[in-house]
Amino acid sequence: MDLVARGPEEAAAAVDRVADPMRSVGLRWSASMYVWHLVDVLRIGTERLLTLAHDPGRGIVCWDENALAHDRRYQQLSPVVGVMVLRLAAREWVKAARAAPAAAQVRHPEFGTLGALEIIRRNAHEVHHHLMDINRGHQPRP
Numbered sequence: 001m002d003l004v005a006r007g008p009e010e011a012a013a014a015v016d017r018v019a020d021p022m023r024s025v026g027l028r029w030s031a032s033m034y035v036w037h038l039v040d041v042l043r044i045g046t047e048r049l050l051t052l053a054h055d056p057g058r059g060i061v062c063w064d065e066n067a068l069a070h071d072r073r074y075q076q077l078s079p080v081v082g083v084m085v086l087r088l089a090a091r092e093w094v095k096a097a098r099a100a101p102a103a104a105q106v107r108h109p110e111f112g113t114l115g116a117l118e119i120i121r122r123n124a125h126e127v128h129h130h131l132m133d134i135n136r137g138h139q140p141r142p
Contacts, residue, residue, distance in 0.1 A: 001120065004042065005094050007127040008087040011035050014134040021079040031134045032079035033069060035086055038130055040068055042089040045123040049096035052106045052116055059107040060114075093123065 014031065015021045021031040029037065048060045069075075100116035108114050 001094055001097050001124070003124045004090055004097070004127050007038065007042075007131065008083060008090050010131050011038065011086055011134065012083045014131060015079050015083060018134070022075070024075070028133065029069070030075065032077065032082055033074040034130045034134045035079055035082035036072065036074040036077050037065060037069060038127060039082060039086050039089050040065070040072070041123060041126045041130075042086070042093040045119060046089070046093045046096045048106070048114075048119050049093070049100045049116065052104050052114075052119065053096070053100050056104050056106045059109075062108070062110050097123075 011034075015035060018031045021035075024030045024033070044063060051058055051060055097116070097120050100120070102116055105113050105115050106119075111118075
């Protein structure tokens, strides 16, 4: 949970080091796009944790990060606002993670049965992994 809680400040610092956060590098997303992806990861993660706590029988659904990036037009969204929204998303995610019942389980069509720990770990991994993506391969500020 601490990694996710620290994620927005680390993302802000990483984006600030990038010369052009809107510029994509090769086939990779831009730093700004990764920030917006993290916003969606944490929002969806919050929804999953709340489903686990309040309606686990409903299950959770898959989502396609590339389709979501396209539909939300990540490439046009502000990196400044992205970091601001990421802070909000992380705070809500931490609240939901702390409140998630350890014994509850929810069904995912691809990953099978998941509990709070699995959802929390998956989201924390995404934050860690995409912070590394922002930090590597993007031109630093002069």
